[in-house]
Amino acid sequence: MRRDVFQAIADPTRREIICMIAQKPLNVNAVAGNFEVSRTAIYKHVKILTECGLIVIKQHGRERYYEAKLQKLNEVSDWIEQYRKFWNAKLDSLEEYLNKLQRENKITSKNKKHGKQK
Amino acid sequence: MRRDVFQAIADPTRREIICMIAQKPLNVNAVAGNFEVSRTAIYKHVKILTECGLIVIKQHGRERYYEAKLQKLNEVSDWIEQYRKFWNAKLDSLEEYLNKLQRENKITSKNKKHGKQK
């Protein structure tokens, strides 16, 4: 039973749940009311989210409110950030290419001006 | 057969594969050589990664080199970024609290100065 943030956010339903309770804390029924699936199914998703620390539970009488605690998402964005330089490098060389095109275009424009100006 | 980036990076083996070929393009055997599992297992992981666009294949003779193409990871980091304000907000109020503590401490220090200066 692997339970890390990467796996937690892999499921679209769980991402929706995160979206909902990030706005304001809700209890299971309130969350389940917005889905087709049963309360138990939502309960299981929420359990996974609490087990990996993306949600905390605040009890009020018999009701339990789920609160988003999304700092753990940093694990994911940190992992992604280490690769950003790779695709930025690619984009940089694209930019360079475009600049080169532009320089060439300038020359062409000059030629045009000289050769075809009306 | 859902095939989105969130699900693709959920598996730790696939994240390792991404890490490896981000350094330099490799073929299946080279990748599989670094894992305990079979070539076929790696082949399947790579297939998933290509199907969601995180990897492209460059063929050289009978060899196929996998290249990382990680721009799609933006989908994930964009999703995370929309929530950063939530946990930053929490950090902000912590900072405010610390500032308040510091202000109170200043007053205490002043009192100390007045009362206990040598």
Next chain:
DNA sequence: ATTTTGTGGAACCAAAAGGTTGCATATATT
């Protein structure tokens, strides 16, 4: 020409994931 190497993929399997119904229990409401 024959053998070796690199690869894709079918067929199969066990475990995990995501769902359900049904029941127990604690807290509010009447």
Next chain:
DNA sequence: AATATATGCAACCTTTTGGTTCCACAAAAT
């Protein structure tokens, strides 16, 4: 006290996932 509501969770089912072995085929190497 009796009823209604909010919740946790066991038991069960189906589909997906991650793995395997085995075979086919194309390109290199001998």
